[in-house]
Amino acid sequence: MYSIQEVCSKTGLSAHTLRYYEKEGLLTNVSRSSGGFRQYSDEDLEWLGLICCLKNTGMPLQEIARFVQLAHQGNSTLRERVGLLKDHREKLISRMEEMQRYLDKITWKVDFFSAKLREYEQTL
């Protein structure tokens, strides 16, 4: 079991954010010490790994919360969960292709301006 600070350093999320995620239903059933302090399990950490993965690839927190909620309802929601993940995966692939095109454009610009810079510095 890990304290909130340990989870902060493991995940890079702030304690504020961890509590916020819990309040928003992204992470549920985090156990507590006798005094009421949060105690995160390894399973919680795995969930956080998935949450960060989805969040950092652009899924809104609401949709992640929905996924978590479905997971809690057991196998009958497997189809919907697979659907959600597949949709997200497709969108991510499109976005990555878009990013690649933008990267190419930026690379072109960098090269263009670098050449222009060398030219300009000759004239000094």
Place this chain on the structure above:
Amino acid sequence: MYSIQEVCSKTGLSAHTLRYYEKEGLLTNVSRSSGGFRQYSDEDLEWLGLICCLKNTGMPLQEIARFVQLAHQGNSTLRERVGLLKDHREKLISRMEEMQRYLDKITWKVDFFSAKLREYEQTL
């Protein structure tokens, strides 16, 4: 020369947003008709292309405005502009690598849950 609506359909930005960008200094010196209507040139469209490219790859509008401002100051700012673009390019590449790792994780999850779904549907 293009009207604001033509530029909307060409870029996918709203008229509000185009005026907003102008106010924020992202697009400057847009010319006007005798009646005061905006008339966008091909050069303006190219600028908008770059603006969207930078924006959609995560550059904050403020930084884009800074870049535009530098461009207006001429060749003496070439070095700084190249630096800005190169920095952005490096960040973008890192982000794309991160996305690839996340994509792999999601693909793994999709496969895992798909298998679980087939298993579950057998039991029905």
Place this chain on the structure above:
DNA sequence: CTCTGTATTAAAGTTTACTCAAAGTTTAGT
């Protein structure tokens, strides 16, 4: 002459994802 589109400014509202403050409680170390 009317209708639709566009113009202005300025301010308020929206959404997402946090982030902070206050005030009290629990834990760990000595």
Place this chain on the structure above:
DNA sequence: ACTAAACTTTGAGTAAACTTTAATACAGAG
């Protein structure tokens, strides 16, 4: 037992990038 550090809660505040509203007025087409 004492104390400092860590933790709790609730509710308010923040930032970015728009989006909307409002009030008023000019432009160009039919």
